[in-house]
Amino acid sequence: MSGTRRTRGRPRDPEADEAIMKAALELFVERGLEGASIEQIAKRAGVAKVTVYRRWSSKEDLLTQAIEHARALVPEDDLWAEARPDAGRLLDSWVHTLGDARFRAVLAQLIGSSVTQPALLATYREQFIEPRRRLILAALKRARDGDDGDDDLNTVIDMVVGAAMYRMLIGPDDPEAGRDYLTGLLRQAERLLGPP
Amino acid sequence: MSGTRRTRGRPRDPEADEAIMKAALELFVERGLEGASIEQIAKRAGVAKVTVYRRWSSKEDLLTQAIEHARALVPEDDLWAEARPDAGRLLDSWVHTLGDARFRAVLAQLIGSSVTQPALLATYREQFIEPRRRLILAALKRARDGDDGDDDLNTVIDMVVGAAMYRMLIGPDDPEAGRDYLTGLLRQAERLLGPP
Amino acid sequence: MSGTRRTRGRPRDPEADEAIMKAALELFVERGLEGASIEQIAKRAGVAKVTVYRRWSSKEDLLTQAIEHARALVPEDDLWAEARPDAGRLLDSWVHTLGDARFRAVLAQLIGSSVTQPALLATYREQFIEPRRRLILAALKRARDGDDGDDDLNTVIDMVVGAAMYRMLIGPDDPEAGRDYLTGLLRQAERLLGPP
Amino acid sequence: MSGTRRTRGRPRDPEADEAIMKAALELFVERGLEGASIEQIAKRAGVAKVTVYRRWSSKEDLLTQAIEHARALVPEDDLWAEARPDAGRLLDSWVHTLGDARFRAVLAQLIGSSVTQPALLATYREQFIEPRRRLILAALKRARDGDDGDDDLNTVIDMVVGAAMYRMLIGPDDPEAGRDYLTGLLRQAERLLGPP
DNA sequence: GAATAAGCGAGACGGTACGTCCCGTCTTAGC
DNA sequence: GCTAAGACGGGACGTACCGTCTCGCTTATTC
16 A cells, blocks of 8 residues: 555665664764774674675764764754744754854864865855854844845854854864853944944 | 083984874874874884984873974965054964864864873963964054954954854865855944944 | 584685685795795785785784695695606606706795704705605515615715706706716616616 | 004994994894894994994895805804814814804894895805805715715715705794704715715 | 565675785994 | 983884775575
8 A cells, every 4th residue: 555665575674774873973073084994884783794885885974874864863952943943042053053062163173174175164065054154134124124145244244153153163272162152242243234 | 612512422304303293183183193103203203212212201292392383384374474464364374274184183182181291281381372362453453453352352253253263173074164254243343343 | 423613704815825825936936035025926916015914913924834835736736746657757846846947946045044943944845855765665676676775865865956056056057967878867877776 | 654544533433333233133133134133233333323324235245244244253164164074072062053043033024125125135156155155065075985976976965955944944833853863864864975 | 384585683795904024135333 | 520310202012993896605686
């Protein structure tokens, strides 16, 4: 009755997919693109190497899918999915994310690997970053009645997000990049968004 | 006065140092931290592996020093070393740097490798980035007579530099991050630096 | 009856064994014990180094087995395996062997390496030399009805074989050690085996 | 006044020659041609590597000369230099030499190295072996009044010397190759030298 | 119920890099 | 000009992983 015909032979173990993607993401975060070898991924997932290769043609494919898969598991995403989310809670969420070492590790690894493998970072940007930017842009346009061009608003977003990421990725390791710093950024942004 | 006694035996070949650091930096840019193996560095430099190991105890030491060394070779640095450099030329220099794929590759790799090896990025920050920031900060303070706190000025610098780097490292690959984009950033910065 | 369970995983490639032992023997003959490095053996056999190390724990083990293996491939051995081989054909075989540069090289290398590594020569002696000596001894005893002690017969064999090898290994390089020389040796041996 | 003009600069240390040749010979005996590296020879002689290379152009040159040099130091040689040495004492000498592990090691290494480097063994043969053979041949001819050809006598010498060396170099390691064995060989030789 | 087919763990395969050691050559300072 | 010291390019060492491959076994579908 169901549309999808079952294939012949032994079916794939669905738990393996889960375990492999989990292990892949963990290793990528911990040791980067090179450190996340199929060998290690298979070992950590408790799976034979062929089992990985049968499902994904390359490490990059696997990681891309693992990133997409992981996104669906993050409950916080729901907040960003709301049409008009609460600004305070978004700030909290943003502070929380930026302070998370795991997040920093993922993003740093993605940027590093983008030199030889741009697809991963592109996936991440489209999956995580762009939706959030679009949400913020829409909120700003609502607040401003659209009297500024998108370009200017986008530049302001770039400045806020860019400063935060710059601080997190490159800036000195002082733990200053917390709520106070973000609040300062937003205060400056308000001036840019106010009347000239 | 000198007092430093020359050591016995054949002195180390200074050309080898040069060749090794050059090869190391090239490979790091091309293939990242893992791809820059001592084996390949030595081969490209036309040097025996021991010759590398004699001078540097680890790949990270080598790369750190290679980055420091490379900085001294960049003539453009002179511009930034001037007490009161010309703003237009600085902007040109900045545009040129941000548009350079090599620069992007180095910085991206450094950020990626900072997860497991923070020293490299720290060296780069202290050698390249901080001096430029200090110069800009001083210029801004001169212009503003110091009526703003350092924190605010630093935040503005973060926003400009951060936005530029964000665009270069993460942002969509459109080649928009050129002179026009930077000019837009600076225009916004002027507003932040003007009277509230 | 067999009981030997096949082990799991991919079985070892029997052609690799063959190629490795062949390459090892060739290199040993050409360049001696030291020249026959695992690195070169693997390269010549078209095989990865691990593949060698998986099978043999040391170079000496490998060469010992290679010598044993090579013996089984020499068809001439069949002649010596016959119960009552034809004396003329044995002489031909002996002349042929002594004139073979390869044979001289193997034996010379084995003797040289026996100083630091006696096992190789011992294997060779037991595999090649002793069987032939036993065969000759048996033939002599048949001919003489056993009225001499083994010691005397063995001494005569020593004298014939020893003279031939001495000529081949140490003696001046004149190509005299051919059929005439061996025939002369055997004529002298007949006198020793005849009535006193 | 004297004919030989002293050259300029510091004269070579004559003790160095001695020490180097001694060390070279020792290492050759202990570890063979490959093991007797200039590095090790210099270290054991307590001398810099250049000091060795300045005097000899190659390892083989050095060893050849070391062998020649060593011969002059062996007092036993005087016995063989006598016109009509005492047969009993010669036998003693022979037994002593064949039983000496050092002698075996030298000869075995020389034979092994002759595959790639025949000069060493040739020197040894001409310096040590041939003179002794000539002496024995002369003695036999004196005793026999020359009624046999040289060839036959040489063959008998080959058989005795060959058997002894075969036993020492290849034969089973039983310590049988002592005085009794040699005496047996000589007894057999007497039969060959007697009337047909 | 037997045949077929695909998934699975295990492990061998060729290849590359590791960091160390030693080789013979070279290039310096010091006597 | 000799000496000791030590750097040089080259190459082998034995180990560890890499991604690919090839086994025997297991599990499911199909005939």
